Amino acid sequence: MDAVADPGDLLVVGTGTRAPVLRALRPSVARYCLVHAPCPVLVVPPGPLRADLESVRRRRRWRMPMDARELTGSP
Numbered sequence: 001m002d003a004v005a006d007p008g009d010l011l012v013v014g015t016g017t018r019a020p021v022l023r024a025l026r027p028s029v030a031r032y033c034l035v036h037a038p039c040p041v042l043v044v045p046p047g048p049l050r051a052d053l054e055s056v057r058r059r060r061r062w063r064m065p066m067d068a069r070e071l072t073g074s075p
Helices: 020-025 027-038 049-061 068-072
Strands: 013-014 041-046
Touching: 013 027, 027 041
Parallel strands: 013 041
Antiparallel strands: none
16 A cells, blocks of 8 residues: 555545445455554545445436425425
8 A cells, every 4th residue: 555654644435325236346445444554544434425426327327207306305
């Protein structure tokens, strides 16, 4: 790991969300960093807006109508 050579560094990595099949086939970068980094590692989970973004992407992919009030949480 060339990016964090000094033990005083802090490595920050995101976890992201992956399907179970992808988790089985490809190892997690965050786990690798936790095991092999010579410095402390901060693993950050996906933010709460991640699910909303995925919903919007699915609707756009299938060309489904979308109401902007769904995104803002307004009734």
